[in-house]
Amino acid sequence: MTEESHASMDARRRPSHYATATATADDSLVRRLWLSQHILPALTVSIELKLFDALENGKSTVQLASAVGCGTHTLLALLNVLRGLGLVQGDPEDTWWLSATGRAYAVTASPTFCGPYLCSTATNAAAHERLLSRLRRGCSGPQTETERAWTRGSFDGDSHRAEACVVQCVLRRIDR
16 A cells, blocks of 8 residues: 555544644643643652641641741742642631642551652653742742843833743633
């Protein structure tokens, strides 16, 4: 069989809508796959920091940051990821606590604790270390250019619009 006949046979096997798929098609799977690269590092860092153990009786963001030795802003972002995964519950302005799933699988004293398994299968050590470093240094360590501009008061309108556009695009995608 020639290469051309293989191509025409493949085209006949495709569903009729295959050729008409456009950018308006649901891309939630692609977004979830792209975001998945951040999930395992978020879990392994949380386990290493014993974040779930510290949440056993509930804590505010500030109390939790103090308990695990992290900056509050970065920790809040991590907590929101964990909340999205269903491992913690809470409110940034109030108290965070473990969900039943978090209590069952993420607390070291639990008989079903899966931390060693998750940590042994982590393949993105660089992402884990970057996140851990960022959490531990909080706002006192090296900053990005955007953070430096904010600190020195030179975060101008153009910078703000550019950052806001990026954040809005990401949030719009996540919110779908």
